Amino acid sequence: MQLNQHVHMLGDDLKSRYGERIHKLTLHGAFTCPNRDGTLGRGGCTFCNVASFADEQAQILPIRDQLLARAGEANRAKRYLAYFQAYTSTYAEVGFLRQMYEEALQAADIVGLCVGTRPDCVPDAVLDLLAGYQQQGFEIWLELGLQSANDATLKRINRGHDYRAYENAVIRARARQLKVCTHLIVGLPGEVAMDSLATLQQVVRTGTDGIKLHPLHVVEGSILGKAWHAGRLEVPTLEEYVEAAVAMIRHTPAEVVYHRVSASALKPTLLAPEWCENRWSAMVAIGEALALSGGQGSALS
Structure with a gap:
């Protein structure tokens, strides 16, 4: 696949x-989200699968057991990053976070943490905790779910924060030399x-160290899923997504690391678009398009 020749990929x-x-x-660290527990709201973001939350909570294994199971699946690597992905993985008291993170860091062959969270859920105490691990020599990535810089879009998808919250979190994180990866969704409603x-x-312009791109994909159990069933939602075609992703990559400085350029989901959870069921379709098409147009950062020169 040509992608790695044209994009600065995390791997x-x-x-x-x-x-x-x-x-x-x-x-999965058994975290919830302020947009679920009533602090900000109870419906969650419109793209989120709220219906699965209770079932997931009931099935969570201890961190050590999760690591053993996941390492057994990762047969092409011997060292790992512990990725706290689900929901808001900084949304707890610092003492609880310290216990959770250190249980992962103490496991054999773990080189660091990736922590997925919301921009409005990273108080200074949490950033100081993560910065302390980085000072010990661990690889630390703070992954912030932004999705869009358009405040009208953020309100439309019930995100519960604005761009200023993201900007503030990035400034405070990077002041501590923490690396920030920004999650963006292409094809959100109204865009x-x-x-x-x-x-x-x-x-x-605000400053980021990494980007993770996702196409909008609609899943069962989400608010957008209801809109899709009612015929009130359009989703990006593969061609539209590839065009947007290529433009974004070409306008990204070469030093920024792409953690992902697409995403996939499986039926029956996935409702639309169907091309998101094939994890390689967008990646291959993006690589081919970049080979023709120029790779990461080429539109900046």
């Missing part, structure tokens, strides 16, 4: 620094796919 970045493949092990280029440019 290659880690391999160049550690001398071997580093694999992410996805963990055309290329609106995400404006978001990307604003994020770059």
Whole structure:
């Protein structure tokens, strides 16, 4: 696949620094979200699968057991990043977070943490905790779910925060030399796919160390899922997504690391678009398009 030749991807970045493949092990820390528990709201973001939450909570294993299970699946790597992915993985008291994170860091072959969260859920005490691990030599990534820099879009998808909250979190994190990865969704309601280029440019101006791109994909159990069933929602085509992703990558400085350029989901959870069921379709198409148009950062020169 041509993608790695044209995009600064996390896998290659880690391999160049550690001398071997580093694999992410996805963990569930039993965290909730202020947009679910009533602090900000109870419906969650419109793209989120609220219906699965209770079932997931009932099935969560201890962190050590999760790591053992995930490492057994990662047969091409011997060292790992512990990735707290589900929901808001900083939304708890610092003492609880310390216990959870250190249980992961103390496991064999773990080189660091990736912590997925919301921009409005990273108080200074949490940033200080993560910065302390980085000072001990661990690889630390703070992954902030922004999705769009357009405040009208953030309100439309019931995100519960504005761009200023994201900007504030990034400034405080990077002041502590913490690396920030920004999650963006292409094709959100009320936006055309290329609106995400404006978001990307604003994020770059604010400052970020990594980007994770997702196409909007509609899942069963979400508010958007209800709109899709009612015929009131359009989703990006593969061609629209590839066009937007290529433009965004070409406008991204070469030093920014892409953690992902697409995402997938499986039926019956996935409702639309159907092309998101194939995890490789967008990645291959993006690589081919970049080979023709120029790779990451080429639109900046």
